[in-house]
Amino acid sequence: xxxxxxxxxxxxxxxxxxxxxxxxxxxxxxxxASTFSHKVDTTFxxxxxLDVFFFVLIIGAMAWFTIAYRRRSKDQxxxxxxxxxxxxxxxSFIPGLFLLSFFGMGFVTYMDMQVPPADAMDVRVTGxxxxxxxxxxxxxxxxxxxxxxxxxxxxxxxxxxxxxDVLHSFYIPAFRTKKDAVPNRxxxxxxxxxxxxxxxxxxxxxxxxxHSRMTSKVIAMEPAAFREWVAGQxxxxxxxxxxxxxxKLFTAQGCAGCHSIDGSTLIGPSLKGKxxxxxxxxxxSSVAIDDNYIRESILTPNAKIVAGFAGQMPPYQGRLQDDExxxxxxxxKTLK
Ligand code: CUA
Numbered sequence: 001x002x003x004x005x006x007x008x009x010x011x012x013x014x015x016x017x018x019x020x021x022x023x024x025x026x027x028x029x030x031x032x033a034s035t036f037s038h039k040v041d042t043t044f045x046x047x048x049x050l051d052v053f054f055f056v057l058i059i060g061a062m063a064w065f066t067i068a069y070r071r072r073s074k075d076q077x078x079x080x081x082x083x084x085x086x087x088x089x090x091x092s093f094i095p096g097l098f099l100l101s102f103f104g105m106g107f108v109t110y111m112d113m114q115v116p117p118a119d120a121m122d123v124r125v126t127g128x129x130x131x132x133x134x135x136x137x138x139x140x141x142x143x144x145x146x147x148x149x150x151x152x153x154x155x156x157x158x159x160x161x162x163x164x165d166v167l168h169s170f171y172i173p174a175f176r177t178k179k180d181a182v183p184n185r186x187x188x189x190x191x192x193x194x195x196x197x198x199x200x201x202x203x204x205x206x207x208x209x210x211h212s213r214m215t216s217k218v219i220a221m222e223p224a225a226f227r228e229w230v231a232g233q234x235x236x237x238x239x240x241x242x243x244x245x246x247x248k249l250f251t252a253q254g255c256a257g258c259h260s261i262d263g264s265t266l267i268g269p270s271l272k273g274k275x276x277x278x279x280x281x282x283x284x285s286s287v288a289i290d291d292n293y294i295r296e297s298i299l300t301p302n303a304k305i306v307a308g309f310a311g312q313m314p315p316y317q318g319r320l321q322d323d324e325x326x327x328x329x330x331x332x333k334t335l336k
Contacts, residue, residue: 033199034175035192039109047102113177116190120158127168127181128314130210131254139230144252148217151193152226158190165314169205172218178204193220246331249324261335268313269306275333280307294329
């Protein structure tokens, strides 16, 4: 691979699905699946192999000189050479050119990654301990971590990312893109999946107990299949009963991450068989689990903390409509 072979990539040549990544074999980096991932890999590979070259050259020369010019007798004198301007200029100027070309490559790729095309499809991403949720304002849909982030392939997608609790970071290794999810602020990133497929999403900011399980998937579909999928989702949600709607919200809003429905204890108490029972609270009192208690516990979870649990739930005040809360209560009632 010569330097000249990198030049079309520098100039922003569009990647094709079958593009091989120079000098980065398959086992080396994750799959390269977005329109700019090959540029990131190329920059990385160029810097990496140049570093290897100079490491071998400099350490090799140092080792050789140590042996070849070792002190052989007690009265040996050191070299009288004080300096060599041509040599000093060369070893500053040539690496300087390399550094400038790295900057050029990095800058071009960075700008490409920062500026989404104007026709990009919008998706809102919300991070919350410990799941992601995805809202499609143009399509009127909402998905949970477990559903994945469904997108059309060969279509630019712009994500507007935020968090409702602590810092998270939204990372898609196959697309070579990552952005922090920050409470009270919006950040954004964009990508274009080169081909249909499933690509892993990770949280890469340590955010508490279940940080390592805060994962999801990008599911890229052909644009026609995506349109069909959207239509299918919309007709399914239009015909949903309140209980089904509550069940969907239960995963989409992240409740399922902390509350089991099978009696097992996760971060929060299980909701199995709770409706109509009494709950022992941390302050020693008890409360009947009815609609009002559930509503209060969703909107202001720390008002009444269940004995044996730390108040870790984020308040849902302002995040759920009344009919959504009612649907959740209807669903919780069915968990016998
Ligand atoms: Cu969210 Cu780590």
